[in-house]
Amino acid sequence: MNGFSGADFGGTLATWVAAIVTIAVWSYLAGWRRLFVVMQHLLAGLATGYLVLLAITDVLVPRLLVPLVERPNESALLVPALLLAGMLVGASWLPRPAMAPVGAILVGGIAAYALGGAVVGTILPQIAAALPAGRVASGDLAGELISLAITTLVLLAFLHGAPRGRLTTRAATVGRWLLVGGIGGWIGFLVVSRLSLLVDRIGFLLGDWLTVLR
């Protein structure tokens, strides 16, 4: 009852294929690895085919080739893009000195976006939000002090190799246990989340496929 497949022949076929593949993946639990490996290869093949199709139909043709052919005067910047795409396709045949600048441009561009975004969008606003100055007191002073104490203790737990006194060592131990407690609580949520995925699959088999739950 996930609603993705219709009631027509195509939908019924899709439900059967999905159910058989689900059971084939679960066969790993009973030690039938060969069937599981076949399913892994099937997934990898389908994903690759889908990615190639998506790249051609949604990116290369409408955003690169069509503008270059239909409006060449307005698309001068796409010529180097076409050149870079061509070089990436032929990377295994081209000499390393020719490919190095292409890789550097790609990595540099990605790093610039990620780093710039992290500084402007995360670090600075989060520091600003944590500072008490310039905002009305939240009224939960005790909660904020506890947060500050826990943050300090957990940060102390990451002091590796630095010279420590007895007090710092004890504080770091407390911080480590707080960290373990925090991770434990989060893992509890995560177990619920993963169980919900398993329950969803069982619901699919019982509801969509066998129609027992309908």
Add this chain to the structure above:
Amino acid sequence: MTNSAEPAVLDTERVARLRRAAPALLLLLLLALASLLSNGTGGLQLASPDRSRVDQLRRAIGELPNDALVLIAFDADLGTYPEIRAATRVAIDDLAAHDARLAIVSFTPDGRAIAAAERDRIARGAGEPPADLGFVAGAEAGLVRSIASVVPESAQGPTADAIRDAGGGIGAFAMVLVVSGSDISARSWVEQVGSRLPELPLVAIAPTFLDPELEPYLRSGQLTALLATLRDGVAYVEAAAGSAGSNPGPTPGPLPMLVGMLAAIAVLAEAALRRFARRRGRRPKGRAPA
């Protein structure tokens, strides 16, 4: 000549394999049984009793003006989407019930596949699917480029025209609903779009594993609303499905989750006991009296 001992070895191996698999198979069987029985368990509740996050999302949707343009950024993962599927469907229906004009775009291939399937599902149910803005390549660079232009040339229809009239970029929208996955999450939206369009409300639905990463953005106000645990999602479905006229399909029942949690605790306890027993077995015995 054939080795007569071979079949016996194979049988022994097979039995050993099945014995190893028995706990997992038993868990599957119990979960299946609990799924069948979960309708009749009134005493258990999965929805979070704290409705503050649900209220935040409902308020953000309720405050939208009529005919507001809303962008659904659909970048969920194939693996974790079932966890947020019901909440996402109800949110889309809730937006439609508030007369929002919806458009859908994806920045990840996984998200594009799920978005296309959701559009097909809505169309099959005789509803009007969100305007399709397709797939934008380039991950975070694509996000930044979409601030200037997000409507592809091939997009047709009144919603696409309205977006073009309002500038054609992400700034044309009154709100963005980010259906989050691991590759392009709500964090990418906050960092790349939120820092450039600070007045644009960003609301997010995300699977549980993203909760620790996204919660600080909710606290700092960079996200207007966030549903990032299964319990919040179920609470939102319970609160909004009726008024949105939505049928999102089944949400996980509390009984299978309880069975699963008990099984997980049993596995942990069994591992701890086994370790304890092994340690005791290794401990050297006391010295013999002289």
